[in-house]
Amino acid sequence: MGNSSTELDFDKIITRQGTGSRKWDDIGSVFGSEEVLPLWIADMDFASPGAVAAKIAARAEHPLYAYNAQNETFNQAIVDWVRRRHHWNIEKDWIVQAPGVVPSIILSIIALSEPGxxxxxxxxxxxxxxxxIKDNNRIIVENPLLSKNGYYEIDFEDLEQKLADTKNKLLLLCNPHNPVGRVWSREELTxxxxxxxKYKVDVLSDEIHSDLVYRGHKHTVFASLGTPVCKQSVTFMAASKTFNIAGLNTSFMIIPCQRRRGLIETEVNRLHLRRNNLFGVLATETAYQEGEAWLDNLLVYLEKxxxxxxxxxxxxxxxxxxxxPEGTFLAWLDFRAYFKEAEKLDRxxxxxxKVGLNSGKSFGSQGEGFARINFATQRSVLVEALTRIERALKKITG
Known part of the structure; x- marks a missing residue:
């Protein structure tokens, strides 16, 4: 899948300071220090596929950036990609464009549940x-994952108890899971x-990391289960994590059920969110059409x-x-042998x-004493960050 010359491209340091990068230019405000090496927010330090950059540059040469058409080739690129990479046959009518996965989740929560x-x-x-959930006046119901020596599994006994409660209307699934890196198996998802x-609970499935899965594992689209497709589901996807184009704010929902799709589209239209970014649409379409070989090489580099x-x-x-991790470019570090409290670990x-990681506590109380590291960076940068942690731990442990 990979070759050394392509890996050398991923090894190339690309300066990101001064580009308006949230990851690099905001470290002072986020961490209170300009000296940290940032391996936090989930974007990659790699250039997007050359075909994507070339298409954007060519389009940018035209001096008009007005309203873009509802491009049929965009939807067709999605249909083809999902079939090719995930063996799921979808129809173009099921696709609803949106500016991002998180806004899509919020729109779906509003459309498919009630306050309380x-x-x-x-x-x-x-x-x-x-x-x-909280910001939209719904109630957070936790079904914590079970950790078995750091390997996480779903607590199905607890999940059934939560699903059986008629006050609980939706399950918000993370597939693959961020931050623990599980690629849920077909058996688990079944x-x-x-x-x-059984309990008539709809599933909102965040599958933004679905393309980032390593050898020995296979992503299963939740909605592909059942016959012919799972109508009690909404699937959220984007090319943003896969091809490092998150700043173009383009994503899509796949909603097989016409009734549910109609409810969600009502919210999309109410907020006038149907039209996606001109360059985001172009980048997504191009990535799905021409970026597959680049992705295969990326996966080799990320797994290494x-x-x-x-x-x-x-x-x-x-x-x-x-x-x-079985998927994603994120790893879940357990520092509890040294730090029981998140504040002390973060400090x-x-x-x-002098490294900037995501505080484990932001992922829930279960993350106390953990930190999430983003390893989608040049290998030399990753090793430097880990070496900094090694030196600092030696100082406190003698």
Missing amino acids: DGIIIQPPVYPPFFAS KVYTLCQ NADVLVQFVETKLPGVKVVK FLVEEA
């Missing part, structure tokens, strides 16, 4: 899941599907980074625990190690 309804999540989980069918990370932690960071990482 319970929404089930599985922490530790992506922080906006909490906010999207159990979830069966329980949700994951291996380097795990080996470094196991050999040079005694007491820190990590399990190699240590910034002030002593």
Whole structure:
């Protein structure tokens, strides 16, 4: 899948300071220090596929950036990509454009539930899941994942209890899971599907990391379960994580059920969110049409980074625990042998190690003593960050 010359491209340092980068230019306001090496927010330090950059540059040469057409080739590119990469046959009519996955989740929550309804999540989980529920006057219902020596599984007994409660209307699923890196197996998702069918609970499935899966694992689209398709579901996808184009604010929902699609489209139209970014549409379409070889090489590089990370932690960071992620470019570091409180760990990482990671506590109370690291960076940068942590730990442990 990969070759050394392509890997060398991913090894190339690309300066991002001064480009308006949230990851690099906001470290002072986020961490209170300009000295940290940032491996936090989930974007990559790699150039997007050359075809994407070329198409954007060519379009930018035309001096008019007015309203864009509802491009049929955009929807067709999505249909073809989902069939090719995920073996799921969808119809163009099922696709609803949106400016991002988080706004799409919020729109779906508003459309498919009422204020006061319970929404089930599985922490530790992506922080906006909490906010999207709370900020819209719904009730957060936790079905915490079970950790078995750092390997996370779904607590199905607890999940069934939560689903059986008629006040709980939706399950917000993270598939693959951020931050623990699980690529839920078909068997696990089938159990979830069966329980949700039994208790008539709809599933909102965030599958933004679905293309980023490593050898030995396979992404299963939740909505592909059932016959002919799971109508009690909304799937959220985007090219943003896969091809590093998150700043173009373009995503889409796949909604097989006409009734549910109509309810969600009503909210989309009410807020006038139907029209996506001109360059985001072009970038997504081009990435799906011409970026597959680039992605295959990226996955080789990312998995090697994951291996380097795990080996470094196991050999040079005694007491820190990590399990190699099955997907995503995120790893979940367990510092509880050294820090029981999130505030102390966060302060240590910034002030002593001088690295900027995501605080585990932002992923729920289950993240106390953890930190999330984004390893989608040049290998030399990753090793430098880990070395900084190693030196800082030696200082406090003697």
